[in-house]
Amino acid sequence: MTVQRRALLAEFVGRTDHPTVDALHADIGRAQAGLNRATVYRTLETLVELGLARRVAVHGAACRYDPCVERHHHLLCERCGAVEDVFDAALDALRLPRPASGFVARDFSVLFTGLCAGCAPRRTKAH
Amino acid sequence: MTVQRRALLAEFVGRTDHPTVDALHADIGRAQAGLNRATVYRTLETLVELGLARRVAVHGAACRYDPCVERHHHLLCERCGAVEDVFDAALDALRLPRPASGFVARDFSVLFTGLCAGCAPRRTKAH
DNA sequence: CGGTCAGTTGCAAAGCGATTGCAACAGTTC
């Protein structure tokens, strides 16, 4: 446990905006200048291996990290790339399919795509 | 419509294994030697824009393309990275959530993670 | 059938996110 890791954890834990490595690196920079980007990568990867974080892969954009490891789902804004969490018991109750192919599913996650509040066209103002 | 695009379509349409650009490039190479990788990228991107294909982003691996644009879901093998399709009316019936954040969902897709038939441990043979 | 034009291809270079090797360094243990 080093000062760098402490700074990263302090910044990372509790965030719900699924920051990218770059975003984290920039935000930590204010408190802990000089922290290397590679260190952010390595530390986050360590967290994922320990089961303390998850990766959220989004094509065409930098990979995002999520400090919440409980089952939940995501909303992806098609326009700005923002990622929000969804907690929904009905979704969690989905049964794992038993396809004929023999695939054994262990977990699942639902990805909703659409527009976030900031990007959705307002009713009173045409987009 | 060029010979390159014809070759790519002939190879791509009907495939259910969600090939990567590299796989497509290699497979087309047999029939249409000399087709450039950049052309494969550009043509697939055109197909996606036209709504004739979809991207399946998988972290840590090359991006895959799916010629099926109907609503369906995916099984991702954690071990070999293979992607299978899942068609399931129960899954399709999921309602789009209306989160307090104001996010407007338009579509969704369920990603199951687990082990494919080839990677799952056999009952008679310890892995 | 030949000319014109828009759009596509091939090539190479560059962009970008992510990873890695290695030496310097910090935290922990004794």
Place this chain on the structure above:
DNA sequence: GAACTGTTGCAATCGCTTTGCAACTGACCG
């Protein structure tokens, strides 16, 4: 306080993807 183990910073590198540009091809028209 010395030794050891693991982490950091840096720079180089890797792999996937994109892009600029000149050459080319297919479609269209007369």
